[in-house]
Amino acid sequence: MIYSNIFDTHAHYSDEKFDEDRDELLSSLPSLGVINVINCGCSLKSCKESIELSEKYDYFYCALGIHPSDITEDSYRELEQIKELYSYKKCVAIGEIGLEYHYDFIPKEIQLDIFEKQLILSKELDLPVIVHDREAHEDTMNLLKKYQPKGVVHCFSGSVEMAREVLKLGMYIGLGGAVTFKNARRPLEVAEMLPTDRLLLETDCPYMTPVPFRGKRNTSDLIIYTAEKLAEVKKTDTQELINNANNNARELFNI
Numbered sequence: 216m217i218y219s220n221i222f223d224t225h226a227h228y229s230d231e232k233f234d235e236d237r238d239e240l241l242s243s244l245p246s247l248g249v250i251n252v253i254n255c256g257c258s259l260k261s262c263k264e265s266i267e268l269s270e271k272y273d274y275f276y277c278a279l280g281i282h283p284s285d286i287t288e289d290s291y292r293e294l295e296q297i298k299e300l301y302s303y304k305k306c307v308a309i310g311e312i313g314l315e316y317h318y319d320f321i322p323k324e325i326q327l328d329i330f331e332k333q334l335i336l337s338k339e340l341d342l343p344v345i346v347h348d349r350e351a352h353e354d355t356m357n358l359l360k361k362y363q364p365k366g367v368v369h370c371f372s373g374s375v376e377m378a379r380e381v382l383k384l385g386m387y388i389g390l391g392g393a394v395t396f397k398n399a400r401r402p403l404e405v406a407e408m409l410p411t412d413r414l415l416l417e418t419d420c421p422y423m424t425p426v427p428f429r430g431k432r433n434t435s436d437l438i439i440y441t442a443e444k445l446a447e448v449k450k451t452d453t454q455e456l457i458n459n460a461n462n463n464a465r466e467l468f469n470i
């Protein structure tokens with residue numbers, strides 16, 4: 216089945232897993248129905264690369280920020296330099312930012328501080344945030360409630376109850392390949408209750424590859440397997456679900 220209107224709201228095409236064929240791949244995505252991609256920066260280096268990709272490909276936009284797993288002793292200095300980049304015309308969000316408690320090699324206090332600084336910035340700049348929350352639901356919700364930014368909790372892994380709180384804040388929920396995994400009970404429960412006007416589709420490529428390609432490199436065109444699964448759960452047509460998610464992304468990121 217061929218679909219159109221695909222908006223991948225979360226990709227990492229500066230990842231080295233694309234080094235061998237990046238240009239060839241990115242030139243081919245529009246012919247596979249992909250109309251927009253938001254490439255997320257995670258460090259000063261990948262933020263600059265996200266801007267380069269957005270310059271090169273019309274259909275690309277970028278989000279700029281420091282990912283909790285990419286925090287180093289340089290991050291405070293990098294934050295200052297990234298601040299200078301938000302005026303870039305195709306920068307549509309602050310991301311990827313948040314908390315990573317599964318891999319806990321970065322102290323929580325520093326993660327919380329860097330996340331909070333970027334939430335404050337999102338209010339100053341009036342930009343939406345793209346939030347990473349892995350095994351950090353309570354701390355994530357506390358900060359989101361405190362600052363009430365516009366934005367999305369990406370690769371949502373919380374409960375239905377947490378999803379309700381996120382929706383109450385006016386935020387969106389991003390769902391990707393994880394909904395196709397065998398053990399995907401929670402994200403499917405969330406998908407079921409999620410109003411169609413709050414869902415964003417995403418890949419998080421090269422990671423989170425949907426079934427039947429799990430284990431291989433992810434790319435934006437594979438989002439259709441996620442969309443098909445979600446359409447099945449929500450008892451709707453896949454193209455209609457893709458169209459709705461596309462409209463939601465345009466609304467949130469002001470594209």
Ligand code: NI
Pocket residue numbers: 225227255311419
């Ligand atoms: Ni990501």
